[in-house]
Structures are given as C-alpha cells and as structure tokens.
Amino acid sequence: MASSLQDIQNMMAAELDQSATITAGTSDWNLRLAYINWAQRDFSESYDWRALFTEVNTLTSQASGNATVSLPWDYRKLAGYPFITYDGQTTKEFPEINAKEKTRFLPTDLYVTTVGNPNTGYSMVINPASIVSGASIYYSYYAVLPSLASPTDVSKCPDSLS
Numbered sequence: 001m002a003s004s005l006q007d008i009q010n011m012m013a014a015e016l017d018q019s020a021t022i023t024a025g026t027s028d029w030n031l032r033l034a035y036i037n038w039a040q041r042d043f044s045e046s047y048d049w050r051a052l053f054t055e056v057n058t059l060t061s062q063a064s065g066n067a068t069v070s071l072p073w074d075y076r077k078l079a080g081y082p083f084i085t086y087d088g089q090t091t092k093e094f095p096e097i098n099a100k101e102k103t104r105f106l107p108t109d110l111y112v113t114t115v116g117n118p119n120t121g122y123s124m125v126i127n128p129a130s131i132v133s134g135a136s137i138y139y140s141y142y143a144v145l146p147s148l149a150s151p152t153d154v155s156k157c158p159d160s161l162s
Contacts, residue, residue: 003159006151008036024151033148036155040145043157044076051158052143053079060135067129071114071122074143082112082124082139086131094126102127118144 003011006024012032013022022029044052058069081093092110099113108128116122124139145156 002154002156004151005033005036005148005153005155008148008155009033009151037147040148040155040157044143044145048079048142049158051156052076052145053140054143055138055140057136057138060131060133060137067126067131069124069126069137071116071124071141072143073121074146075122076142076144078112078114078124079140079142082126082137084110084112084126084131084138085136086110086126086128088132088135091136099125 009022009024009029009032010020013019013028017028022032043049054072054074056072060069078096081095083091084094085091094110094112097105097111097113099115102111102113105111105127111127113125113127114122115125126137148155
C-alpha cells in the first residue's frame, strides 16, 4: 500500500518525536520533507526498479514526420530499444546510441539518441531524420519519482511493509 506524505511524516514523528502526528509547515515538517524528497530521488536513481518501469505508445503528429519525440517529464532513461513503424508499414527496433558517436553511422542507419537534461526535459531523436507522419512509436523507460509537497501527495515508492 502506498503512503501519503502525511502518513510518512507521522511515522517519522512517532519514531523521532514520540508523537503520533506532525503538522504541515512546521520547521520539523519542512526539514523532514527535504529528506523524504532526497530519499525518493536516491531511490529512483539507484536501480532500474520495476515500479518505475513505464511504457508509451505514441504517434508522430506533424505532417513533416518530425523525427524528434519529446519524452515525458519523469523520464530517466530508456528501458529498451524503441519499436518504430518508420515508413508506415515496417516496424523495427531502433538501438539507442550515444549522441557523440552518431558520426560513425550512415544517414540511413536506424537508431535513436536521447538529448536534454532534467531541467529542460529530454527528447528522443530518431534517425533517419524523416519518418512518415502518423508513424507508430513504442518505447519503455524508467521514471524518476516526483517530489512530494502536499500532505495528500502519495509516494510511488513501493512500501516495503506490504
């Protein structure tokens, strides 16, 4: 069972303060909130957790057959090769390569690179640079956990007690 931020804070207060509850906005609450969000970030970046595995099935939407796909806000890394129906009929796996090595490949080679950063977001660049409009794109990725802010926010981190 997933725990809300209030539940997590109350468990910490019971252990540390020997009090059954803690009020949002107090200095102890805010300090512990920083530690909770830090722990969530560490958890999501330490391993490829099954709870953070996500699948996406999308289509290109621009008439130009845009070969760059914006990745979700919680993207951390690809979980496998994307499957792309790049010509409207043929579906193939596109391996991910390091963007610094793309000069070693031909313009007709099939591959993807991911570019960006956590602050501005990530994109997946598909080679060849032009795919048909409406091309099907399936990919899986590992997500990062979002920061908790409100007492009712629920952590996606699996509860070790359940």
